[in-house]
Amino acid sequence: MSNVRDKIIALERGALERWGKGDPSGYLELYAPEVSYFDPFTPARLDGYTAMEEHYRPVQGKIWIEHMDLRNARVLVEGQTAVLTYNLVDQVRLPDGSGTRESRWNVTEVYRCINDDWKIVHSHFSFTTPPQLPA
Amino acid sequence: MSNVRDKIIALERGALERWGKGDPSGYLELYAPEVSYFDPFTPARLDGYTAMEEHYRPVQGKIWIEHMDLRNARVLVEGQTAVLTYNLVDQVRLPDGSGTRESRWNVTEVYRCINDDWKIVHSHFSFTTPPQLPA
Numbered sequence: 001m002s003n004v005r006d007k008i009i010a011l012e013r014g015a016l017e018r019w020g021k022g023d024p025s026g027y028l029e030l031y032a033p034e035v036s037y038f039d040p041f042t043p044a045r046l047d048g049y050t051a052m053e054e055h056y057r058p059v060q061g062k063i064w065i066e067h068m069d070l071r072n073a074r075v076l077v078e079g080q081t082a083v084l085t086y087n088l089v090d091q092v093r094l095p096d097g098s099g100t101r102e103s104r105w106n107v108t109e110v111y112r113c114i115n116d117d118w119k120i121v122h123s124h125f126s127f128t129t130p131p132q133l134p135a
Numbered sequence: 136m137s138n139v140r141d142k143i144i145a146l147e148r149g150a151l152e153r154w155g156k157g158d159p160s161g162y163l164e165l166y167a168p169e170v171s172y173f174d175p176f177t178p179a180r181l182d183g184y185t186a187m188e189e190h191y192r193p194v195q196g197k198i199w200i201e202h203m204d205l206r207n208a209r210v211l212v213e214g215q216t217a218v219l220t221y222n223l224v225d226q227v228r229l230p231d232g233s234g235t236r237e238s239r240w241n242v243t244e245v246y247r248c249i250n251d252d253w254k255i256v257h258s259h260f261s262f263t264t265p266p267q268l269p270a
Contacts, residue, residue, distance in 0.1 A: 079215060106173035
């Protein structure tokens with residue numbers, strides 16, 4: 001069990017680190033064909049690998065995260081399913097180069113072991129609290 | 136499989152309908168002891184049944200939802216785990232009685248079959264899009 005836990009967290013960290021350098025393909029490599037997805041920017045759930053490729057295409061090369069802190073990681077394993085949940089605190093570089101902005105996320109990732117590979121079948125990213133309004 | 140799908144959706148609808156009448160105990164009855172939970176109002180993930188009882192105590196009797204529309208329900212079943220995802224569109228009665236406000240949610244519920252009962256082991260509610268600012 002703890003072996004699965006460590007493996008799942010390592011897969012997620014690897015994909016997150018690539019994401020933080022503007023490379024969404026770390027996540028795309030983890031997605032199962034039937035993956036579904038929620039984030040705060042889509043008007044409804046996205047379903048399927050092709051929808052995720054289209055969703056990520058515009059952000060390729062456009063994101064730079066200076067620092068990411070994965071907190072409270074928890075993995076529930078049952079059968080071939082592992083549910084990873086964590087809080088993520090990011091320091092995102094602002095596009096105008098003027099510094100960084102903190103963003104806080106609630107994250108749920110449902111992994112399934114398919115032919116000895118752990119793949120994400122459902123992903124849910126949301127803001128830990130609604131974004132703060134500018135003062 | 137379709138039997139499990141229908142059962143999971145019926146359990147969720149039952150808990151939602153009670154929630155919409157100010158009664159969180161429909162959800163509390165579905166939670167496993169080890170339940171974890173995200174919503175947009177908590178500073179981090181909540182872990183465990185007792186944390187959920189405390190989280191819900193202040194809202195008991197304070198919520199009234201005129202209409203709720205559960206859209207795009209999808210259930211992924213593997214072993215004893217069922218992952219329910221859906222979009223929810225609520226018409227919430229305003230506390231001052233002046234009408235209703237629409238709220239839109241992304242919802243992930245991870246159910247597990249424990250001693251022939253389906254229980255929620257992880258729950259993630261978030262806004263489909265960040266709340267609109269007043270004009």
